[in-house]
Amino acid sequence: MPDDRTRPAQRISRESWTRLVRDGWTRLTRNCRARLRHLRGNMIIPVQAGVAAALAWLLADDVLRNPDPVFAPAIAVGTIVSALGNRLRRTLETVIGVAVGIGAGDVLIAVVGSGPWQTGMIVAIAVALALLLRGGSTLLVQAGGTAVLIATLAPANPDIVVPRFVNAVVGGLVGLAVVLVLLPLNPLRLVQRAVGPALDRLATLLDDAAAALTAGDAAQAQRALDRVRDFDERLATLQDALAAANEVVTLAPQRWSNRHVLAELTSSGEHLERATRNCRAMLRRIVSVLEDDEPVPGQLPTAVRQLGEALRTMRQELDRGREFHRTREQALGAVDQSGSAYAEGLGYSGNVVVAQVRTAGSDLLRATGIGRRAANRMVRRAAGHSRPPSPPPAPPRP
Structure with a gap:
């Protein structure tokens, strides 16, 4: 007769095995669906x-x-x-x-x-x-x-x-x-297929960073930072798509009518790349905020989360061919929240996070077609003060 003490271990083992199989099946089906979507999108x-x-x-x-x-x-x-x-x-x-x-x-x-x-x-x-x-x-x-x-x-x-x-x-x-x-490619659809996943991925990372700020979890913020370091591949895919689309509209007579729209998308891609670099620097500083136990006003994670929502909204408005009104509102809302967090009082790295939110917000506004001066003016107005916060001098090393 088996010892009753072995039954919990067997049950745990069976549960672990079941969870492992279920997770593996979920990853497999998700991967297969992604491959099928990739095939459908590139069937031409x-x-x-x-x-x-x-x-x-x-x-x-x-x-x-x-x-x-x-x-x-x-x-x-x-x-x-x-x-x-x-x-x-x-x-x-x-x-x-x-x-x-x-x-x-x-x-x-x-x-x-x-x-x-x-x-x-x-x-x-x-x-x-x-x-x-x-x-x-x-x-x-x-x-x-x-x-x-x-x-x-x-x-x-x-x-x-x-x-x-x-x-x-x-x-x-x-x-x-x-x-x-x-059989020329549709240059606009090609760029949209590359931009969409990049925006969604970056928005997810910002959500994770905001959750880490709310929970005070430096390890979670570090995991988000580690994942953003792999984001260069998605940016490279976007740049390749833009290069291919420009090649098509330059040489394919059937696609010459797309030149103006593609020029706007190319400019947007450049500003999105800058926003990505700023978000990466922001995540690095969020890790420092949590590791150094700096103050985290509630408006700071809200600002980071709202910046991610602006990225998702931009993808939706881009797919539907709409003006970027909602994207701009959310980007400026993130700047407003960061300004409120700054007014509450932050540490050295927290001030840098606020500055990066403002810079990334300006980059998003530029990506929606707003000029540099107008974007900076809108950001200053949303932040509630004329100059971006300057972080205090770094504390001396012990």
Whole structure:
């Protein structure tokens, strides 16, 4: 008969195992839903790749009668799936890299012949020439790869030189035609998909920081700070989306009408990036406030939380194509609360938090299209005094 004393431990073990399975299933389903949303949001890319591959093969094989047309669809697909915003550059680097590899291979084979050490020399010189042109990784790869083919296959098959260069040109041009003329991305939707998650993520971190201030929990504030340090990836995604959208509206005639709106979104993205940097500095100081047991008036966590709400509202108004009236009201409300906290009395780091709330609020106003002077004037009025709080001198080190 089992000892009754083992039953609580078994029950705890079963409960822990059940919780572990449930949490794992929740994470799995959440991850799957996120991946499906990502696929739906980017479904045009596989369509572009398929169309480009088919057109490149048709043009190289049936129209130009290229004896080896495989390279053309490969380059076309490479153009489609290359980094957003760098497609034109990647295509140019591909064509130039192939030309460098062919030129170096042809000249050197005529001088040194073919063989193992000759192949190594040809590849080294081709890559050196690509570096001399200050090309990116695509140019280097194409120059080196083409030099290998020329050095190893051209002596036995001299007809490979011209078709490979033609394939590179055909594939690159077809890829660009598909993404910029036939099936261009919607630049505004592309930016909105990148901005939205970034705003929501930063708002969540500010909520956590506000909760930490309310509870006096320095460890919770530190966890929020640790997570914001990983926010650079989301900012990089936003910058890539803006670069891709600007590439589309610059080169795709169908999207020229979006230029003005995209210019506003690009300016907003710059100010959001500044607001993110200020929020990161704010979180760092919130940790110091709690670790140093500085006073925390109730208005201070309210200000931080309201700044997060302004970010969420900005996403909603951006998605719905509305004016940012509510976003501005909430940003100024956060500034007002921070001014009240300052009037209550704060320590050194608390004053810095207030200054960062004001600066981030000004950045949000700028992101909604308000000019610098007007934004600063609105912030000063909301704060209730003419100058931002200046933190007192740092206490001397013991």
